[in-house]
Amino acid sequence: MIIQPTSIAAQLWAGAVSGTTAAADTWRVGTLLTARILGQTDIGKLLLDIGGLTVEADAAGTSLPQQFQVRVLTQGIQPQLEVIPGKVDEQVAMQGLRERLPQQNGYAQLLGVLSALASRPIARTLPAPLRAALATLEAAISTPDDVSSPLGMKEAIARSGAFLEAHLAEPKEETPAADDFKAALLALRRTLADLPAARPAQASAQGAARPLNDTPPPLAQRALVAQPRAAQVAVTEENVDDVVTQLRGDVRAAVARVEIGQLESQPPAGLWMIEIPLAGVRGYDVLQLRIEEGKPGPSEPDGMWTIGFAIDPPTLGAVQGEIQLRVPRVSVRLWAQHGETVARLEAEFMSLRRQLETSGLQLDHFACMHGLPVPTSAYSAVLLEARA
Structure with a gap:
C-alpha cells in the first residue's frame, strides 16, 4: 500500500x-x-x-x-x-486508547474559546479560513431546543461525532457528514495546521497555563462526570496568537475525546458512549450520555434500555440521571448538586408523567436527590441494586 x-x-x-x-x-x-x-x-x-x-x-x-x-x-x-x-x-481498540488517553480533555476549554471568539470583534482579524472553520464548528453544535424532542435528540446523537465514519461509509440525507461535530473538529484541526505557528515563547506559556487531562475520559467502566464550563477567555489584540495556539491543543484534545468515546462504544453489545455539545445561554454546555441495551430474559420480548446522563449548565449546576425503560414502564432517578435545582426538577414531575403517558409509557418510579452520586462503576449502587 x-x-x-x-x-x-x-x-x-x-x-x-x-x-x-x-x-x-x-x-x-x-x-x-x-x-x-x-x-x-x-x-x-x-x-x-x-x-x-x-x-x-x-x-x-x-x-x-x-x-x-x-x-x-x-x-x-x-x-x-x-x-x-x-x-x-481488540488490539486496534487498545492501541487507539493508549494513543488518545494522554491527549484527551473535556470539550469545555475548546467551547470556551469558541464562545469568546464569537462574542469579540477581534475575531474579525483572524484569517478567513480559520473564521470559516470556526463557523462550521459552531453550526455543528446542537441547541437545548434541538434535544427537547425525540427526533431532535436522535439527530443530535447522530451528529455528535460518534457515527461520522459510518455516515461517510453509508451517506444518508437525514444525517449528512457535513453537519457532524467530529467532521467540523477535523476541518478546524486541518485549518489550524496550515496556519503559521505562534512564537515559541507564546506557545510554551500558553501550554503551561492550560493543562490537559483534567477531565476524566468517557470510558465505559467509569461513571459519568458532569463537565462545567471553563472560565471565560479574554481575547485581545495582544494575546490573539496565544489563543490560536491554545485552540490547536484544545482541538486535538477534543478529537481524541470523541475517538475515545467511539472506541469505548460497543454496538454489538448494545453500548454507546456519546457527548453532545449544546449552545446554552452565553456559552456552551456538554450533555454526556451512556446508552445501554440490555439482553432480554427468556420470557421477555425486549431487553431493558438504561440511559445515564450528566450535564452542568450554570443555571442548574451539575445534574446526573439514570433512566430505565422496559416498554411500557419507565423509571427515572435524578441527582442535583443544588437544593433549588432539586425543587425545580420535582416541580416538573406531573408534566413528565403526562408526556410519558401521551407516548404510551408509564412512569413507575421518580426520585430526585440532593447531591451527586459517588458510584463505584458506570451506574450507581441504587441502580445496580434495583437491577439485581
Whole structure:
C-alpha cells in the first residue's frame, strides 16, 4: 500500500521524512500504527488517519475494515505500509486508547474559546479560513431546543461525532457528514495546521497555563462526570496568537475525546458512549450520555434500555440521571448538586408523567436527590441494586 501525504500534512510529513520532527520516530521502519478510514478523495484514493497524520493511500483492490493496523516497511516520500491481517479489532481498540488517553480533555476549554471568539470583534482579524472553520464548528453544535424532542435528540446523537465514519461509509440525507461535530473538529484541526505557528515563547506559556487531562475520559467502566464550563477567555489584540495556539491543543484534545468515546462504544453489545455539545445561554454546555441495551430474559420480548446522563449548565449546576425503560414502564432517578435545582426538577414531575403517558409509557418510579452520586462503576449502587 503506497502512502502519499495530503496538502494538509505536507509540512509535518516533510519534517518526518527529513528526521527533524517527532513524527520521524512515529514512522520508523517496523513500527506498528493504527489506521482509520476517514473517507475517499475525488480521485478515488483513500483518506486515512495513520498515527495522527492525515494521508492519502493508493489501496486499489484492497478490502479494509474501518480500523486496522499497519507496519512501516519503508520510509521516504512514498513509504510502504503493510496491513496487519487477522483478528486485530481488540488490539486496534487498545492501541487507539493508549494513543488518545494522554491527549484527551473535556470539550469545555475548546467551547470556551469558541464562545469568546464569537462574542469579540477581534475575531474579525483572524484569517478567513480559520473564521470559516470556526463557523462550521459552531453550526455543528446542537441547541437545548434541538434535544427537547425525540427526533431532535436522535439527530443530535447522530451528529455528535460518534457515527461520522459510518455516515461517510453509508451517506444518508437525514444525517449528512457535513453537519457532524467530529467532521467540523477535523476541518478546524486541518485549518489550524496550515496556519503559521505562534512564537515559541507564546506557545510554551500558553501550554503551561492550560493543562490537559483534567477531565476524566468517557470510558465505559467509569461513571459519568458532569463537565462545567471553563472560565471565560479574554481575547485581545495582544494575546490573539496565544489563543490560536491554545485552540490547536484544545482541538486535538477534543478529537481524541470523541475517538475515545467511539472506541469505548460497543454496538454489538448494545453500548454507546456519546457527548453532545449544546449552545446554552452565553456559552456552551456538554450533555454526556451512556446508552445501554440490555439482553432480554427468556420470557421477555425486549431487553431493558438504561440511559445515564450528566450535564452542568450554570443555571442548574451539575445534574446526573439514570433512566430505565422496559416498554411500557419507565423509571427515572435524578441527582442535583443544588437544593433549588432539586425543587425545580420535582416541580416538573406531573408534566413528565403526562408526556410519558401521551407516548404510551408509564412512569413507575421518580426520585430526585440532593447531591451527586459517588458510584463505584458506570451506574450507581441504587441502580445496580434495583437491577439485581
